[in-house]
Amino acid sequence: MTEPTAPSQHLRAGLIALAAAFVLDQAFKLFMFQVVDIEARQIITVAPVLDLVMAWNHGISFGLFRQDAELGRWLLIGFKVVAVVLILWWLRHAESRLTALALGLIAGGAAGNALDRLLHGAVADFFAFHITTASWQFRWYVFNIADVAIVAGVGLLLYESLFGNRPASKSA
Known part of the structure; x- marks a missing residue:
């Protein structure tokens, strides 16, 4: 029988990031529903390039694989739970703080x-x-703070894989 490995020394930092992303996302959503009452409002312009709107995403990223049926909803929830469990396993073994x-x-x-x-x-x-000009318009997908956290996390993983600490190669 193999001995279980000790958790990473960086586990705590990862769990703090997890809690911060989750709490910030849910607190903002609560604020938008309870204080702003976004569901009863039209578009709220925050800046020339940023609006607050209410959009329900029934699919996964960018609205792909839209699921209106209960079975699809529960499959997506199950997929997220499995993903979080696998990420937590990876987090437990993380070799760097980043x-x-x-x-x-x-x-x-x-x-x-x-x-x-x-x-x-x-x-x-x-x-x-x-971005809107007299002759051109660009609109990005509507997103939330959880999406920002996911994209930032993926960006950090990419950064580390490309530029992270690597052992110096030995010359012959």
């Missing part, structure tokens, strides 16, 4: 969106970036 922080952000964002799907049947999205 990896731990990245994994915590990803898991916290995924958990925030999973809770939305559990409570509301879909994920609540609010941020709508856009």
